[in-house]
Amino acid sequence: MTKVVVNSGACGFTVTVKAEKGKERTISLSLDTACEMVQKMLGDIATVDQRVTLIGFRDNPVYQSAAKHLKHVACPVPSAILKAIETEAGMNVPKDARIEFVREK
Numbered sequence: 833m834t835k836v837v838v839n840s841g842a843c844g845f846t847v848t849v850k851a852e853k854g855k856e857r858t859i860s861l862s863l864d865t866a867c868e869m870v871q872k873m874l875g876d877i878a879t880v881d882q883r884v885t886l887i888g889f890r891d892n893p894v895y896q897s898a899a900k901h902l903k904h905v906a907c908p909v910p911s912a913i914l915k916a917i918e919t920e921a922g923m924n925v926p927k928d929a930r931i932e933f934v935r936e937k
Contacts, residue, residue, distance in 0.1 A: 834920040834926065835848065835849070835850050836851075836913075836915060837849075840907060840908060840909060841908070841931075847864070847912070848862075848863070848865070849862070849909075849912055849913050849916045850862040850916070851913075851916040851919070851920040853921070854879065858879050858880065858881060860879050862874070870901070870902070873897045873900075873902070873913075876896070876897035876901075877897050882921035885918040885921070894914055911929075
């Protein structure tokens with residue numbers, strides 16, 4: 833199982849993404865969060881084909897679900913979901929990603 837924790841930023845929500853290999857290239861997902869919009873995404877993507885990480889933005893089921901349920905387009909959760917899937921599928925290594933604001937004087 834691959835577990836990713838996302839601190840989404842200004843909204844204050846934290847999302848714990850769990851991805852687990854299933855049969856025949858499937859990945860089962862769980863999204864533990866108080867964010868109702870992210871919770872709704874699970875209805876669309878509870879089980880996905882591991883090759884979903886190779887599909888472009890417009891046709892990607894994770895991003896399509898985000899477009900349907902999330903109001904904030906800069907939400908980092910869809911990307912984190914895809915990172916968890918590709919890591920669980922053995923298509924990438926578990927390496928932290930970060931968005932950092934740098935304030936220069």
